[in-house]
Amino acid sequence: ADVHYHNFVVQETPVKRLCKTHKVITVNGQLPGPTIEVREGDTLEIDVVNRARYNVTIHWHGVRQWRTAWADGPEFVTQCPIRPGGSYKYRFTIEGQVGTLWWHAHSSWLRATVYGALIIHPKENSSYPFTNPQREVPILLGEWWNANPIKVVRAATRTGAAPNISDALTINGQPGDFFNCSSEDTTTIPVKAGETNLLRFINAALNTEMFVAIANHKMTVVGVDASYTKPFTTSVLLLGPGQTTDVLVTTDQPAASYYIAARAYASTQGAPFDNTTTTAILEYDCGCSSPPGQAAQPFLPTLPAYNDTGAVTAFTTGLRSLSAVKIPEPVDENLFFTVGLGLFDCPKGKRCGGPNGTRFGASMNNISFVLPSSFSLLQAHQQGISGVFTTDFPAVPPVQFDYTAKNISRALWQPIAATKLYKLKFGSVVQVVLQGTNIFGAEHHPIHIHGYDFYILAEGFGNFNAKKDTAKFNLVDPPRRNTVGVPVNGWAVIRFVANNPGVWLVHCHLEVHITWGLAMAFLVENGLGELQSLEPPPADLPVC
Numbered sequence: 062a063d064v065h066y067h068n069f070v071v072q073e074t075p076v077k078r079l080c081k082t083h084k085v086i087t088v089n090g091q092l093p094g095p096t097i098e099v100r101e102g103d104t105l106e107i108d109v110v111n112r113a114r115y116n117v118t119i120h121w122h123g124v125r126q127w128r129t130a131w132a133d134g135p136e137f138v139t140q141c142p143i144r145p146g147g148s149y150k151y152r153f154t155i156e157g158q159v160g161t162l163w164w165h166a167h168s169s170w171l172r173a174t175v176y177g178a179l180i181i182h183p184k185e186n187s188s189y190p191f192t193n194p195q196r197e198v199p200i201l202l203g204e205w206w207n208a209n210p211i212k213v214v215r216a217a218t219r220t221g222a223a224p225n226i227s228d229a230l231t232i233n234g235q236p237g238d239f240f241n242c243s244s245e246d247t248t249t250i251p252v253k254a255g256e257t258n259l260l261r262f263i264n265a266a267l268n269t270e271m272f273v274a275i276a277n278h279k280m281t282v283v284g285v286d287a288s289y290t291k292p293f294t295t296s297v298l299l300l301g302p303g304q305t306t307d308v309l310v311t312t313d314q315p316a317a318s319y320y321i322a323a324r325a326y327a328s329t330q331g332a333p334f335d336n337t338t339t340t341a342i343l344e345y346d347c348g349c350s351s352p353p354g355q356a357a358q359p360f361l362p363t364l365p366a367y368n369d370t371g372a373v374t375a376f377t378t379g380l381r382s383l384s385a386v387k388i389p390e391p392v393d394e395n396l397f398f399t400v401g402l403g404l405f406d407c408p409k410g411k412r413c414g415g416p417n418g419t420r421f422g423a424s425m426n427n428i429s430f431v432l433p434s435s436f437s438l439l440q441a442h443q444q445g446i447s448g449v450f451t452t453d454f455p456a457v458p459p460v461q462f463d464y465t466a467k468n469i470s471r472a473l474w475q476p477i478a479a480t481k482l483y484k485l486k487f488g489s490v491v492q493v494v495l496q497g498t499n500i501f502g503a504e505h506h507p508i509h510i511h512g513y514d515f516y517i518l519a520e521g522f523g524n525f526n527a528k529k530d531t532a533k534f535n536l537v538d539p540p541r542r543n544t545v546g547v548p549v550n551g552w553a554v555i556r557f558v559a560n561n562p563g564v565w566l567v568h569c570h571l572e573v574h575i576t577w578g579l580a581m582a583f584l585v586e587n588g589l590g591e592l593q594s595l596e597p598p599p600a601d602l603p604v605c
């Protein structure tokens with residue numbers, strides 16, 4: 062196994078998008094940021110130097126960080142932020158994961174422009190469980206904001222209103238042909254006829270779940286979130302922010318140009334969303350070079366309508382682990398978390414921008430998560446500093462949520478703002494029912510757990526019913542992911558073994574929802590002996 066060294070300089074960079082030059086925060090001046098490529102078993106050492114005027118941290122999304130929670134990155138959870146002028150070296154090893162992950166800033170809304178791909182190839186002398194592709198291409202879906210995203214979220218937080226939406230969706234940082242002043246920079250992927258290409262899709266957008274399709278081409282899904290899946294052929298993908306999907310695409314069509322297009326899946330009726338379509342071009346090398354600017358218009362794929370939940374279900378139910386799985390049993394911790402939006406009263410003497418003069422909030426089990434500011438949670442835990450958090454996060458909601466009820470108890474929609482963790486014994490088998498609520502807006506929530514992959518045993522609509530729905534669990538080949546889309550007006554059940562000590566954030570990967578508090582954290586205790594314990598903190602760990 063190798064050690065890879067990288068230097069990430071976080072800096073302000075002028076970039077031109079949608080006809081204007083804007084100064085945005087990038088890593089090494091690149092948007093998207095640099096792609097990191099490793100083999101399973103390799104170690105990464107990434108020196109992050111902060112030359113910007115904002116605090117920053119970097120999170121390695123989906124990396125297990127086994128015993129190295131100090132390198133996980135969420136601000137005030139596993140570390141204090143890297144201040145302007147400061148630096149921190151992230152050091153970790155990739156174990157038991159092959160495929161596509163990514164990295165992004167985990168501080169305010171900086172990840173709008175601070176993100177990149179993390180590609181994990183198989184170990185030397187081992188290969189993919191599918192046709193070896195001739196070409197491998199990372200494809201990062203994102204959002205472009207004309208305004209500074211940090212200012213967007215600050216303005217919204219001041220009044221409790223919903224923040225503005227993005228101005229364009231992007232593929233590898235570019236909006237594509239349907240936007241003003243953009244077509245010269247549209248992402249183009251050159252291919253040859255008769256090849257098999259591995260396209261590695263990553264949804265890096267802040268707030269947009271996306272459908273993706275390629276004109277005239279089918280895609281065979283072979284992996285999600287750096288876990289192999291049974292090959293599954295589809296014409297549409299759905300990726301929530303945080304999720305990755307690896308697909309094989311065979312270039313078996315007449316030599317021409319074909320659009321890869323992405324557009325929002327926005328299940329909420331009435332709420333504003335970025336309704337633009339971003340495109341890249343899959344361009345066959347046909348030896349028929351037309352003069353620049355005169356190429357024939359590429360073919361356009363059909364994408365589902367923005368509210369086509371049926372298309373989402375068809376995609377997610379097609380995902381299965383490649384091989385039979387040994388499901389962790391028996392369950393030691395049977396947890397039930399509601400996920401959804403709520404409303405806070407407006408503080409006395411203030412004017413608030415939420416519905417009917419309230420402030421938007423969001424919660425799990427009606428606890429709206431608050432980050433500490435003087436210590437990171439992990440540091441407070443490891444050093445026994447009291448007063449930073451409590452460990453009384455409820456295992457079940459205060460009252461059972463019920464879609465059929467006429468009146469929803471206040472205890473489910475007026476959240477309590479607090480820093481509450483749930484403690485797990487090392488090695489315990491944890492099952493969580495994630496029950497979406499639709500108290501203020503029905504939404505599909507991409508829920509991400511740091512430090513773990515989990516099996517998705519079942520998903521469904523309406524109220525989760527333990528008696529009836531347990532019978533539907535896939536205990537044979539459930540997909541393994543780090544981010545699960547909890548269906549709109551529905552639920553998902555996940556299971557994992559708590560064998561990675563540390564403090565691990567659990568949150569909705571729609572950035573607006575984590576901003577409103579749709580998060581909690583697990584505190585996983587050390588087990589016996591060194592190999593079941595968290596490593597000591599690095600000497601250069603930033604302090605608050």
Ligand code: C2O
Pocket residue numbers: 120122135165167303509511566568570
């Ligand atoms: Cu991809 Cu908490 O993040």
